[in-house]
Amino acid sequence: MKLGIDIGGTKTAAVALADSGELSDQLRMPTGFGAEAVVETALRTVERMAELAGLGASSFSSIGIGIPGAVDNATGRVAHAVNLGLEGLDLGPRLADRLGVEVRVENDVKAAALGAHHLLAESESDFADADADADAAAAADASDVPPSEAATGRSMAYLNLGTGLAAGIVQGGRLLRGGHGVAGEIGHIPIDPAGELCGCGQRGCLETVASGSAIARMWPSQAELPARELFDLAEVGVADAVAVRERFLEGVAAAVRLLVLTTDVDDVVIGGGLAALGEPLLDGTRRILNGWAADSAFLASLGLAKRVRVIPLGFPAAAVGAALVGVAQWQKS
Ligand SMILES: [Zn+2]
Known part of the structure; x- marks a missing residue:
């Protein structure tokens, strides 16, 4: 055990x-x-x-x-x-x-990446609905994604949308750490030179657009779950909410594109607190990606929308991943 x-x-x-x-x-x-x-x-x-x-x-x-x-x-x-x-x-x-x-310690997002990878390998069916939706959403794509390896060998990026934004990458069943543990810290890649000042000292980082703190800034609210309120109001057509939601979703889609272009992972699994938004988050991200694909044969060829998934609600990805981090075989990369 x-x-x-x-x-x-x-x-x-x-x-x-x-x-x-x-x-x-x-x-x-x-x-x-x-x-x-x-x-x-x-x-x-x-x-x-x-x-x-x-x-x-x-x-x-x-x-x-x-x-x-x-x-x-x-x-x-x-x-x-x-x-x-x-x-x-x-x-x-x-x-x-x-x-x-012996007790192993790992960064929580990296641990959650291992947990999400374990879930993909163990219970492909939990993600089945997402796949069916993707097939429909990607019907307009110019070409399809090349066939993936078996679920266990799939490469995966875990995109954590919490207060901040960070990713963990699993390739060949192992976490990609890089030389100094920085691999996957994509929240601090600037995407907008005229954007907000980030806590890291740069301007317009991905995290200033696509994270819980970004929503708190762009959509000040007393609601218990501001992101849920934002999505609900956007759904019924409140113009301010639509604008903020689209800016946020474009940031999420940009993170997905970045992860695929740098690592060519088979799956990008969205997790973290904002993953509780569920289908509207998945559908919105895919809509943006499909829009970009319509304007770019290159992006269309990557099948980005089909690679995105949202982790099932309530799955304790970081704790499961922590259990796997404790096993020596994960440590050798
Ligand atoms: Zn930053």
């Missing part, structure tokens, strides 16, 4: 993954703030999951953790995780000392 823990800014989610690849027990609890509280949250989660599985805490075959921040996956050290109040925490080693099991 592998244990995966996703330590988020407010909530921590955990799953146990059987050797067969099936999810068994799941758990959610609030995350503490600051180094000691985060370590305690992780320890309590391991204890609770061990109880649920009827095991001792040291009986998990591996433990992996996904965390939002800059992580050295080789040492298990978290350099910074601003939302959690962490700076230079040896999270992996500290947990390993207490638990007597």
Whole structure:
């Protein structure tokens, strides 16, 4: 039994993954703030999951953790995780000392990419409807996408639309990390020289258009779910909402195009908080991509719209991926 823990800014989610690849027990609890509280949250989660599985805490075959921040996956050290109040925490080693099991730590978006890839390989049918829609949507495309490898060998990009925007890339069943863990940080690719100033110091980054923080800025709202409100109002034709929604969707489509042009992945799976928008997000992104394809035989030949999917609601991608991060074979890339 592998244990995966996703330590988020407010909530921590955990799953146990059987050797067969099936999810068994799941758990959610609030995350503490600051180094000691985060370590305690992780320890309590391991204890609770061990109880649920009827095991001792040291009986998990591996433990992996996904965390939002800059992580050295080789040492298990978290350099910074601003939302959690962490700076230079040896999270992996500290947990390993207490638990007597090796604990791997990975950036949460990279972990979620592995989780989404696992889901694609395990349960292709969960995505079937999306495919049927894509066939219809892509009917106008000049040519088709070349046949993919079997689901298990598929290359995939996970496009995380949360407060920010980032991607994780899985090729040959492994995470693409690059030399310094930066691979996939596409949220900070500028797409508009006249755009908003980004927190990174550049102007017009993808993240300033296609992210939760971008929606919060472009669509100030008291609604509990501003993105949902935006899409609902755009759906009924409120002009301001349509304009903001289209700007956002063009940013998402630009991220998909960028990922395919740089990595030629078979699938781009959209996840993160905004993936809860579901079909309207998928349909809107495909509509923009199909519009571009109508004007460009080159883009049409890439079959971009067919490659996009949205992760099923409620699938704990980062926790599942964290369970896989705990397994040594993922670490060799
Ligand atoms: Zn930026």
